Amino acid sequence: MVVGRPLEETELVERARTGDAGAYAALVRGHEEIAFRTAYLITGNTADAEDAAQEGFVKAYRALPRFRAGEPLRPWLLTIVANEARNRRRSAGRRAALALRAAGEERPTREAAPSPEEALLAGERRAALLGALGRLREDDRLVIGCRYLLELSEAETAAALGVRPGTVKSRLSRSLERLRAELGDEDA
């Protein structure tokens, strides 16, 4: 047997379907971070997120025979994991608090390093932005979180939110309007 390159996802899926747990573990490894973070965004706490992601991956394994070969795996996995996450959030009884903090530095750009004053202003702005996000309704927070914080595609965002792909764009646009309003209040 010739092994010299990483297996393509479709090959791993085919192997996992026939009961190759090692192949499935490789698939989980490749998607565990985005699945966990998506679940965290929904449940708001790490214990439920871990539980939801783990349960989602095990259920997905069992559902693999129903997965349509050739389709992208990630949205399909996110649908299952997000569904588990929503079930846990509902059963938690009250709205879960979600704590995220801005990383100290913004994502690297090609521009020169900011001055301390600029860095301080940027830090305050990040604080205002996350604060405003936190005051939004859950639906608004989720769609913005999926698109910008998790950088999911529209199709993946739809999968994570359990909505039709066609509605993501309009939802996002409305949510951004509300975020703008929230930030405007803060600036005033």
Added chain:
Amino acid sequence: MRDLHQELTALSVEWPATPDLAGAVAARLAAGEEPVRRRPRLPAWRPALAYGLAAIAATFAIVMAASPDARSAVLEWLGLKSVKVERREPTAPPPRPGRLGSGLALGTPATLGEARDRAAFLRLPAAEGLGRPDAIYLGGRNVSLVYGKRPGYTRAGTTGAAVLVQEFPARVEPFIEKTLGAGSRLERLRVRGDPAYFITGAHGFAYESEDGVLFEEQRLAGNTLLVERADGLLIRIEGDLERDRAVAIAESIP
């Protein structure tokens, strides 16, 4: 007017560390959870019910924000200030068939040889009566040794394990007191000169490692001894153990 789209795109967030899901899922599949084609329904697939039954006590976990240094603006996403106490439902996992400790989400099962290869920091306790661990798991940043019931060590709770010894290359001290919830008691002591903490009652704990501050939950019912060794190894011994017995296990780790 600021470009909100650009600002949101540039925003990066400190996510909690991703747990070792691949290991946990592999362990569950290895324990006999097969694809649906052959076994359409398994009663074991009702974790909500099982977790409910296994619930022993609510655990308090504390989510900490970073120290207020200039570098990071620490933020609330949803009404969270610097410290928040979060009431958590059951943390005791349901019993699962198969390998001892396989339901504890400790990572990937490993033989002693594999564990030694992949976790060079591993040290086996040599306490009297403990013998070899019945199961070993490799987590993302730690190794777990699971001991079943044996003379002098009673099995704790529903997990089937009597003692869980975990070793982390990490430090715990600055965070320990913040992670204790109501109903927990903390006793400071020294184990072979190293600072140690004996904790009675359910708790989780946060520790600092190369990957930032991580949070671990209580897994077995019982008490926990944490030893922060001068050599950088953090030892955690969990089980239905008296303090002196837990200390004896810690002291037996070379």
